[in-house]
Amino acid sequence: MAQTFTTARDLTINEQNGAFSTNFKVKKENWVVINFSAECLVTGSNNSYVDIDIAVRYEGTSTFVPLPPTSGDNSFCAPGTNTGSYWVSASTAGGAVMPVGNHTVKVIARPLGSVTSVRIDDLALYVID
Numbered sequence: 001m002a003q004t005f006t007t008a009r010d011l012t013i014n015e016q017n018g019a020f021s022t023n024f025k026v027k028k029e030n031w032v033v034i035n036f037s038a039e040c041l042v043t044g045s046n047n048s049y050v051d052i053d054i055a056v057r058y059e060g061t062s063t064f065v066p067l068p069p070t071s072g073d074n075s076f077c078a079p080g081t082n083t084g085s086y087w088v089s090a091s092t093a094g095g096a097v098m099p100v101g102n103h104t105v106k107v108i109a110r111p112l113g114s115v116t117s118v119r120i121d122d123l124a125l126y127v128i129d
């Protein structure tokens with residue numbers, strides 16, 4: 001199920017669009033890496049792109065913390081030209097030393113620059129511990 005938008009939003013991640021669970025269990029404090037990939041299309045002027053944050057809410061907390069390096073301003077995909085319409089399958093990953101617990105992950109997409117539209121489809125999200 002493609003998601004098309006023009007303002008920042010949490011991406012819908014579920015089995016219908018090919019993604020995996022957004023909940024995961026860390027059994028022993030350790031480095032955990034989370035990877036997000038999706039088909040992506042940005043239309044807009046040549047300063048436009050979509051920034052992605054992979055963010056985790058640790059068990060017992062109420063806020064989502066973006067994982068580096070996705071916590072920074074990272075372009076997931078961009079049009080490339082003034083009138084470009086370039087489809088890509090893009091991927092980004094974030095990681096941290098995570099405590100024991102049942103944690104939740106979400107992916108935030110943030111259109112930046114003069115974006116006309118962002119289209120995200122065929123999402124895949126997986127946790128490596």
Ligand SMILES: [Ca+2]
Nearest residue numbers: 052070072074
């Ligand atoms: Ca980011």
